[in-house]
Amino acid sequence: MSVTDQAFVTLASNDIYCQGALVLGQSLRNHGTSRKLAVLVTEQVSHGIRTVLSRVFDEVIEVSSLDSADLEHLALMRRPELGVTFTKLQCWTLTQYSKCVFMDADTLVLCNVDELFDRDELSAAPDSGWPDCFNSGVFVFRPSMETYAHLLQFAVEHGSFDGGDQGLLNGFFSDWATTDISKHLPFIYNLSISSLYTYSPAFRQFGTDSKVVHFLGSSKPWHCKYNPQTRTVTEGGSPSGHQHLIFTTLWWEIYTSSVLPLLTGLEEIADTEGQEKHRFGGVEVVMKRKNPSPANVQSQPPAQHANPDCLDNPTNKIQSTSSEAGNLEVSVCEPEPVPPSSATYVDIPASEPAPPSSPQSDCEAIFSPDSSLSEPASDTQTWPYSNPDPVPQKSLELGILAASVTELSIQAAEEIEPRTEEERRKWEEGQMDYMGKDAFENIKKRLDRFLQ
Ligand SMILES: O=c1ccn([C@@H]2O[C@H](COP(=O)(O)OP(=O)(O)O[C@H]3O[C@H](CO)[C@@H](O)[C@H](O)[C@H]3O)[C@@H](O)[C@H]2O)c(=O)[nH]1
Ligand SMILES: [Mn+2]
Known part of the structure; x- marks a missing residue:
């Protein structure tokens, strides 16, 4: 039975990360999830790839890394390095859902993991590098504009200790490690592939129970x-x-x-x-x-x-x-x-x-x-x-x-931009940009494209 007010959510800010999102979405489908699938994309994601995403995901939602809301502008002006992080935080704006599970585009489910929706905000697995912090590649959350505003405010005031969303979220949900053990997801829900060799006996013992693999790094x-x-x-x-x-x-x-x-x-x-x-x-x-x-x-x-x-x-x-x-x-x-x-x-x-x-x-x-x-x-x-x-x-x-x-x-795919008037004039005058646009491999690419 499908549950329409809960969703798995991922994020892709370019067409390459979309390949990861597509594999993740397909793995969730292959294992018969009963929840909706949503993907956040930014303006860099091409129209064609969005069409393909919409065949796997129920919702393809464009978010902006520079949103028009004043608070976000302010935050980004003061802390420009948090741009990508802010994009991920926008998952809290998906208030059409009562509960969601965020999954990085570099994760892959090995079996049905719908039981994650039995958990509450903020549930996550320990980070393999510093287990008193949670890894922000897989987490259960409740969309809420209020929480979103608090997160942005926290970002402006405190920043992120690692410069990314993981540091920020660990700062904000700082009682995760101590307050409620039910919010500690087992490590098999976010198995960092590096654990295969950093703690191989544990992988040998528990590895076959793995449910979500994370290609972290x-x-x-x-x-x-x-x-x-x-x-x-x-x-x-x-x-x-x-x-x-x-x-x-x-x-x-x-x-x-x-x-x-x-x-x-x-x-x-x-x-x-x-x-x-x-x-x-x-x-x-x-x-x-x-x-x-x-x-x-x-x-x-x-x-x-x-x-x-x-x-x-x-x-x-x-x-x-x-x-x-x-x-x-x-x-x-x-x-x-x-x-x-x-x-x-x-x-x-x-x-x-x-x-x-x-x-x-x-x-x-x-x-x-x-x-x-x-x-x-x-x-x-x-x-x-x-x-x-x-x-x-x-x-x-x-x-x-x-x-x-x-x-x-x-x-x-490399973008081969059209020549500007100025560049065309220089080319005609024999002033080629041999090290840049007019480098041999770029000319060959143009010829290949023209001849096909
Ligand atoms: O150019 C990018 C980079 C990242 N992402 C998205 O953001 C996620 C996080 O980036 P990722 O490359 O997966 O980072 P990790 O190697 O997993 O590194 C860690 O550090 C990140 C920054 O704090 C956290 O977001 C991760 O959850 C954490 O596992 C990705 O999966 C994507 O969903 C993009 O869409 N485009
Ligand atoms: Mn990741």
């Missing part, structure tokens, strides 16, 4: 590259290592099966040397093909662990292998010498449709008890895994992916 799943044929992720350009490949791979599974098919208007802008760039709004999905012949692809052996021991973690490692039952085995082991390659790989078996289950019980369908978990001596966990509501494989994009794409990545 500078390295997000959309910074990785993904091979849809072997279902492996590779670190892409980011200096920090991804130790949480199981969840990053799951993120990409949802992205390719449920989000990419929604981006049906993907405009192809270039196809050079086996690399296609599909542009949609402010994002480009880059597809590389190494084996263009479908016959070639079909004859490939099953996914191999190209580099199973390559996690460059100083203390321990998590490696994943596929089991015969279609489950994902997770094993945590001691460090071994790091190979020279910076690439990291993980295998995920084919996802199987979950058995029919009521929304409230789908955690059990996904995290069924496994005997290997009860053996403390064993270093191996079975991670039952399924994507309960995959989009049919026959969709166009998936057909393309399955046939020949060996690497998918997401990047911000």
